[in-house]
Amino acid sequence: MPRAKQRTNDLRERGVATALAVLAEEGVAGLTTRNIARRAEASVPAIYEVFTDKTGLIREVYFEGFRMLGEALAALPVTDDPVEGLQRVARSFREFVVTNPVLAQVMFSRPFADFDPTTAEDKAGVKVRKIFVDRARRAIDAGVLVGDPTDIALVYFALLDGLAAAEAARRLGSSPQSVERRWALGIETLLAGLRP
Template sequence: MPRLKQRTEALHERGLASALAVLDEAGVTGLTTRTVARRANASVPAIYEVFGDKAGLVRAVFFEGFRMLADELSALPPAEDPLEALGGLADAFRGFIQAHPVLAEVMFSRPFADFDPTHDETKAGVKVRRIFVQHVRDAVDAELLTGDPTDIALVFFTFVEGLAAAENAHRLGTSKQSINRRWRLGVNALLNGFQAPTSR
């Protein structure tokens, strides 16, 4: 089958989809411009022309990961209980990490030596942070949590991200039952620590 030669947005989208598929199948070490070009039915020079270099390709994957995560979190159904909503947010974040473990590594662990996110690139997670802050603010407004919503949201996000990384590294246990129990124990204990005395 002849390789497609156009340098278009379609090639960018095809290259990005190919990069995500290569990450899923071959991991970080398998992501090269050559493997992405082959999967996208494009030439290596075409991939370089669209993404600039390998760091540019990883950068595109980085942004796409946060877009996907924000879309999933934005689509969560509303819950009447803000604390229940926060638990659902943690579960959704966990589900994303489980479904995309290597992509999550690119987003949060910086595994590529030739790609170190700049200040502008770290803004990719702004929408995700806003979702966490809004959920926490709802709980604070309902007087179920006490403290600064931004501070609580940052601690909550960091805790959940770390817990998800520990689960992916098989450090939370060997059975699904024990892992789920420790997840719930950790999330509940953290939220309980931020609860107003009257709501405990």
């Protein structure tokens, strides 16, 4: 008996959820249209109709990753201590990357040759960027950091992204203590250099 047509929002949601699960379980190599269709209990043509092609599926995963990260960062309470606020952002970002290492690769390292985000796709990170800028602005307004909030936010994000990539590649040390110490050193050094 042929499958019922499933070209709906339900299939879109199922396809993205399946792609996230495949990335977590099988890595980048497992993310094929055929594999997603099989695991989502859909046909390959149905997946193509919903996502257009594999690049469309990767694009949706990319957007979902930034939505998830944005929600995690937005859930952080604002504190009276703006430096602690920045440190909480770092911890939450790190936790997201450690929990979702392959998804983080899709978002920040571009492991698929056929997916190169355009300006429109880069807007997926606007919510994340605004949270970084907001936390930097709070620290500047409190007089504990000096500089342009956007500059500080982008440099801070680049530091965290680099530390997360180094940790994933096991370049920050072999013991949890050394990794923690080097994360703290990087963050403290950057923030100390931005103090009045």
